[in-house]
Every structure is written in structure tokens, then in C-alpha cells.
Amino acid sequence: MKYVNLGRTGLKVSQLCLGTMNFGQSTDEKEAFRIMDAALDAGVNFFDTANGYGGEKRGHTEEIIGKWFAKGGNRRERVVLATKVYGDMQDPNDGPNSESGLSAYKIRRHLEGSLRRLKTDHIELYQMHHVDLSVSWDELWEVFQSFVQKGTVDYIGSSNFAGWHLTLAQAEAKARNLLGLVSEQHKYSLLCREPELEVLPAAKHHGIGVVAWSPLAGGLLGENALNPQKGSRSAQETNAIEARRPQLERFAALCSDLGETQSNVALAWLLANPAMTAPIIGPRTQEQLVNSLRAVEIVLAEATMVELSNIFPGPGKPAPEAYAW
Template sequence: MKYTALGRSGLKVSKLCLGTMNFGVSTDEKESFRIMDAALDAGINFFDTANIYGWGENSGRTEEIIGKWFAQGGNRREKVVLATKVYGNMSDPLDGPNGEVGLSAYKIRRHLEGSLRRLQTDHIELYQMHHVDRDVSWDELWEAFHIHQLQGKIGYIGSSNFAGRDLVKAQYEAKNHHMLGLVSEQHKYNLLCRLPELEVLPAAEELGIGVVAWSPLEGGLLGGNASKKVPGSRTEKNTRYEQYAKQLDEFATLCRELGETEANVALAWTLAHPAMTAPIIGPRTLEQLEGALRVCEIELDEAVLKRLDEIFPGPGGAAPQAYAW
């Protein structure tokens, strides 16, 4: 496994991040434990989750599974750089009107305590805002996060789904509060979703914010199995495959020429961007995890990168050069 600094921080994380969104949903507790054990054995130390994973009335279930895994001992907790998120509705009646999606000092305190309890730990290395909330001032947010950092409950602060202007605003206000600010931005980025190249990725790179890519396989569409049809059914995924069929077929041909799986080439392409810290791999099974471990060894040369640009055209570069002289 290869490691890199998380943004401009001194924290070293693996260049693959284990996503846990499937745990407790499509992956049971036993298989989740096997996946986490195997990830740790392979050198993946960066685990990502969120308080709402499990979804709806089961929100928090994923964090509970991770907490039970930590509780087995064996220095599991000490070996993991743990990231979770706050913003969503936890379906907790005690939250009252403050349970709706958003951020506030009140909600951050309550939901942080809930995450720590479920995860069976006293601290979180990376606490992420799951979405921007432009109705809450940065004075309130940075003061709230600073309190929990001073208490030792949070190591670093990250964001997710922020626009480029939100990253700039966050760092400007952090400097005014004499704080490090954001060290990471978790953002959707893949061969079929290259819009972040216009603003978000250049802003993150310039500000020293490490980017963590979610959905690097576009929900499995770039994973090589999207064309498989179930007899007598027409799934949403297959419908989306038809939308991109020509591109995906060309991509599959290129991957066969390279002798690599489509999933691993897609992940390696994401990882090749200079702003990228790690793509999130979200295996449902141990076999899917094992298949992704080769990604850090794959080097895509200029000819391959050019061919991928031809198959999956991006926005044309960073703004404003992408659309102006």
C-alpha cells in the first residue's frame, strides 16, 4: 500500500480509502468484519463512514458495526484513521426541529456524541461536513469545531459536496479564526463525472485540501458489470448502461488491451489527478476488496490517459480557460 499526506496536514493516509456505506445494508456484520480485517491487513488505514449510513430508521447502523469491530481489540482502533460525517437527519425524535438536514453548533455537538458512542471510541481523526449549509455562519461552525478539537474529540475537519467557492470561503474564515481549516474535500469524481475539474479540483489543489473521491465507479457503471442483464428485468443500472453503452464498450476494449479490469483502471485514473488523496472503494464483499488492492500499482501512461480523455471527454480543463480565451 502507498500512503500520502491528507491535504496540507501531517496525517498520512492510504491512497485507497475504505468506504463502509454498504455495511449493515447490503453487507451483513460478519462480512463487514472480514472486509475491515482484510483492508487493515492490506495496509489500508483510511476508513470512511457517516452517521446516517444504514439510512432512515436504521441510521447509525454502519457506525455501530464499525464500533463492534473496534471492540474486538487487536489494536484495530489505533491502526485506523477514522472519518465520519455530520449533516443528515438521524431520525431521532429528541433532535426535534434541529433534526432536519443542516449544520449548527447544537447539532454538531449532539451528533458527534452519537457517533462516538456508536463507534465505541473517544475521538475521530477526520470529522466531515456531509454537505454545505450556507444558512449557518462560519463563525458558528469554526467555533463549534474548535471546541471539540480542544476537547480531543476531533483531529481534523473535512468537507463533502462543497463547491469551489465554499472551499475558498471556509479557508478564508478559518484563517480569521487562526485555525488550520479544511484538510479534505470528499467529492463525486469519476470518468463519467468530470465537472469538478472546472472549479473544485483546482481550488482544492491550490488551497492544500486533499480530495477524496466518492463514487469513483459511478455506482458500479464503470465496474465492468453494468451490461449484464437479469433475464426478464430492466434495472435502472442497465438503463444507464444503454445511455453510455458506446463509451463503456470502448472503455472495456481498452482495459482488455491493458490487461486490467475496468474497475481498477477507473480507480487508477481517478487517483492519477494531482489533487487526489484517495478514491473511496465501497466493497460489498471481500472479493471486491481484494480485486481493488492492485490499483496503487497501476501506472497509466500519457497515451492511455489521452485515450481515456477521448472516450470520456472532460470539461476541457479548469475554469475559465475551459470556456474562455
């Protein structure tokens, strides 16, 4: 495994981040334990979750991770743990504050819940799952800084923020002599290159590490996209594949020429971006995890990078150069 700094911090994290959204849904507890053991054995030390993960039972994914930590063997000590806050946890005790949002009241309550489910006394990276423009940064930075001062949280991150949200957050943090955001978790892949316009440039400028979610575009960039098992795709997924079939066939042919799988080439393309800290891989099985480890070893030639952009065109330049002249 290879390691990089998380944004401008001194914290080293693996170049692949283990996503756990499937745990408790398509992946049962036993297989989740196997995946986390294998990830740790392979040197993956960066684990991402959210308090809302777990399907119908919000928080169930965190509970599974907490049970795994409780098995001992220095599991907790070896993991850089990231979780998120924002959504409705369906807790009747939240009352009118149950709806999605980021009040100090809700953040405090939901952090306490995450710590309890995860069976830990601290979180390395606590992330806002979405932006909440109805809440002031006075309120947000005050509550987050209180966690940092107590040692309950080491760093604060964001997810699904626009470029201007990142810039505003950093300006407000600087005015308070705070470190501010250290990471932004964002949807980014060969099939979703809009972040190159403003989010990636803003993150790079402010020293915010980018963690890519859905790096395989919901499986469209995976090995089974063109040859799915019978009955494994919904009508919506099938339509998405057919709309992209010429691109996906060119991509599959290129990967075949390289002797690499589509998913690993898609991940390697992300890792070649200097703004990238780590893509999030969300394996449903231990085998899928092991197969993804190859991605950090792949170095794509310049000609390959050009061909990938020909197949999956991006904006070409950041805003406003991409469209203004």
C-alpha cells in the same frame, strides 16, 4: 499499499479509502468484519463512514464499525477514522432540530452519538456531509475548534462543497488563525469530470485533499456493467448503461488491451491526478475489496490517459479557460 499526506497535513493515509456505506444494508455484520480485517491486513488505514449510514436504521453502520473496534487487536489504533454529520438521524430528542443542517447544537449532539456508536473517544477526520449556507462560519468554526482543542476531533473536512465554498471556508478559518479544512469528499470519476472546472483547482490551491466518492459511477465503470447478472439491474440502471454503451464498450476494450479490469483502471486514473488523496472504494464483499487493491500498483501511460479522455471527455481546462476562450 501506498500512502499519501491527507491534504497539507502531516497525516499519512492509504491511497484507497474503505467506504462503509454498504455495511448494514447489502453487507451484513459478519461480512463487514471480514472486509475490515482484510483491509487492515492489506494496509488500508483510511476508513470512511457517516452517522446517517445504515439504511432504515440510521447509525447502524457506525455501530457495526464500533463492534469491530471492540474486538480488540489494536484495530482502533491502526485506523484513520472519518465520519460525517449533516442529515436527519430520526432522533425524537432532536425535536425541531432534526432536519438536515449544521447548527452547533446539532453538530455537538451528533458527534456524541457517533462516538458512542463507534465505541471510541475521538475521530481523526470529522466531515460536514453537505454545505449549510444558513449557518455562519462564526458558528461552525467555533464549534469545530472546540472539538479540536478537546482532542475529540483531529481534523475537519467537507463533502459536496463547491469550489467557492472551499475558498470561503478557508478564508474564514485563516481569519481565526485556524487550520481550516483538510479534505473535501466529492463525486468524481471518468463519468463525472465537472469537478475539474473549479472544485479540484480550488482544493489544490488551498492544500485540501480530495477524496472521491462514487469513483466507479455507481458501477457503470465496473466489470459487470455490460454483462450484469439477470435481474440484478433496475430499469433506471439499465437505461443508464444503454445510454453510455458505446463509451463503455470502448472503455472495456481498452482495459482488455491493458490486461486490467475496468474498475482498477478507473481507480488508477483518479490516483494519477495530483489533487487526489484517495478514491473511496465501497466493497460489498471481501473479494471485491481484494480485487481493488491492484489499482494502486497501476501506472497509466500518457497515451492511455489521452485515450481515456477521448472516451470520457472532460472540460479540458479549469474554469474559466474551459469555456471563456
